[in-house]
Amino acid sequence: MFWPDSISKILEIKYPIIQAPMFGVSTPQMAVAVAKAGCLGSLALADLSADKSAELIRETRKLTDQSFAVNIFVHDIPELTESLREKFIKTKQFITDLAKENHIEVKLPDLEEIKLNSYHDQVEAVIEEGCKVLSFTFGNLDEKSIERLKENGVTLIGTCTSLQEALVLEKSGIDIICVQGIEAGGHRGTFEADHIPEIGGISLLSQVYDHIKVPLIYAGGMYNGKTLRAAKELGAQGFQVGSMLLASQESALQPFEKEKLKNVTGKDIVLTKSFSGRYARGIKNKFIESIEDSGYIMPYPYQNKLTNELRRVSKTFSNSDFVSIWAGQSVHDYSMLSTENILTRLISAAEAGS
Ligand SMILES: Cc1cc2nc3c(=O)[nH]c(=O)nc-3n(C[C@H](O)[C@H](O)[C@H](O)COP(=O)(O)O)c2cc1C
Structure with missing residues (x-):
């Protein structure tokens, strides 16, 4: 069996492929198409207000009864x-x-x-709306939010761009860590805005794998079967793809x-x-x-x-x-097919080793 199953079991999906949350680009329709391919969609809520976040969650629910992750920014406000x-x-x-x-x-x-919004209000909206998977970037959730989310059965996915950040996430009880390679399109998930680690994806993923026990998702530069297989070889149990969906039919670009x-x-x-x-x-x-x-x-x-x-x-x-226009380092042909089609092809290519 090609696909690692730890993350599929936790997230209750057929294939451990996660559509990257892409604020301004991913759409509720994209999350629905991802679910049709047997993968996990993500709804990007960035630093929207709690009301707007709840509205988008409901809008997505109307389109699908499959689960999807919601994604927020957990930055400090200077x-x-x-x-x-x-x-x-x-x-x-x-x-x-x-x-x-x-x-x-x-x-x-x-x-x-x-008007600046605090992620704490979004956390309450996520709980009230009954979401079951929350991914986040730009830092770690505070202790109280982690406790509240866990009490409510929410699986937490934190983003790291260094081994140190991965250790912080694991120590605070985050369930799954998304290792973001330097290749990735969009914002760096780095905790500190000014000092970004510049370690490449291969080095980072293998180091995190050697030191961390929770399951790892890799994000950054995957756009075909071979790149996905390489991430698996280095210890990824889940695969988050963003740039390869930029030109898809469901993209808001x-x-x-x-x-x-x-x-x-x-x-x-x-x-x-x-x-x-x-x-x-x-x-x-x-x-x-x-x-x-x-x-x-x-x-x-x-x-x-x-x-x-x-x-x-x-x-x-x-x-x-x-x-x-955010995009990662793996420049390729940016398919304009439907998201479902792009992911189905990726799944077949990864299985076939091409
Ligand atoms: C257009 C765009 C927007 C993004 N927005 C977010 C976001 O809102 N939240 C987040 O956690 N990551 C965001 N990311 C980063 C992705 O989660 C992921 O790390 C990245 O897409 C993986 O690399 P790849 O683009 O090479 O596939 C974004 C990436 C792109 C390309």
Whole structure:
């Protein structure tokens, strides 16, 4: 039997393949299609409010009676010092001017208009809505949340990008650890926003496997049977794929963004803090080039909130220079088939060894 069964048993799925939560890209329809392929879908809730999170959970439930994971960001919110307030004003001005130079009229928010949500409210929503699998990134849940979630029978999946982070997650009782290789598309799940470990996926997965007893999911760079088999060989019992679903029928990416992916080469894929204030991997564009070394990057979540409106407006004009298109290092043909079809092919290829 090719497929390891520890994670399939815990998550009650046929194949231990998990659709990566991809905020802004994955959709309830994607989670449904993933379940049809016998895998686990994920609903990305990022740092949405508790009400919005509950609404999306209900919307997904209406479409399927299969289980899916919900995913949240468990970051700390940096204290707003006087110097950060001043930096916010300058950063807002810099981005507004940059947009104007590029013929984009955009009204970015003032600091007072920004609403920040705490993940604690989302945890309550997850419990109230009866979700059974919660994955999270950017840190670890606090002790009380872990206790509350476990009392309510929720299986917890934490993300690590270093052995040290994996040890912290295991010690606090997290059930499954998702090991995120440096290849991965999207945000680094690193606990500390500024100091990201740069260890490659092969080294990280094998080290974590040697030191950790809980089952491991690997995420980062898998896009065909061979890459998935390599992760299995190194100790992964579950496989989380993101970038290979970016252009799928159920992806929320716009046609111009899918088109951009089709023409991407390895040198276009970079790690950048410019859109959100946390490192994320995606396609280099004019915004990243203009802001990366400018000094005008606020810590997460402030930078993210500042650039949201610019990205929203740019999307309506199909302007790929001012939207964030996150993608991992494994550049490939980004299939436009349905998610179910893409995963069914991946399953067959992994079984066949191709
Ligand atoms: C567009 C995009 C958005 C992402 N958003 C999230 C997210 O909301 N939460 C999360 O835990 N991981 C997120 N990730 C990271 C994935 O969970 C996963 O680590 C990554 O996709 C695996 O690498 P791959 O893209 O090479 O398959 C995102 C990845 C991408 C490509």
